[in-house]
Amino acid sequence: MKWANARKILNSDPEVAKALEENELEYQVIREFIKARIDKNLTQKQLADLVGTQQSNISRLESGNYNPSLEFLDKVARALDKRIHLNLV
Amino acid sequence: MKWANARKILNSDPEVAKALEENELEYQVIREFIKARIDKNLTQKQLADLVGTQQSNISRLESGNYNPSLEFLDKVARALDKRIHLNLV
């Protein structure tokens, strides 16, 4: 199934649609970071060491229900040899 | 003077270059938010009311030396009828 289709079905329930809309950014950010880590073939532990934190904290970031600061995201991004681009659209 | 030129001069001092590089994201984000607010002809007070916070907190965001959370930035963006796009590049 195409995502557009799945999204249409999900949106038909107002509560689901609302939850999706409100958490769009969070999940997009999580996906970006997980993808970047996997692309570099790093474990959470390895990334944690590069960042200077613990594996559990990387897991917390990647698992959601979390509101990271811009600086923390920036640190993780740099450990992944990336830079954050943030735009208002 | 073109920015590229100014940047070249600034970069010639390693300490200045380092400070610039480290704070690039912060200043870019600040500029985005200030521009979006001005474009909508809102005062900090008006934006604060829309966000549900105080004028001083908007000023704190726009004045730097601050490490906002993703959620706070998202709230402000939405009050400005914008959405945050965050990418790793």
Added chain:
DNA sequence: GAGTATCATATCTTATATGATATAATTATA
């Protein structure tokens, strides 16, 4: 230049992000 609007700064309180450790759950490998 007095009065007003806007923004910056200082400071307090409270909520929560982050560092940290331990351990459970899950997945990969032999």
Added chain:
DNA sequence: TATAATTATATCATATAAGATATGATACTC
């Protein structure tokens, strides 16, 4: 299937974000 590797979850301590109020500094307007 047992062992190891990896990830998720729980929890505590500490640092700090964010709400809030007050007031100082700057810029407009009359």
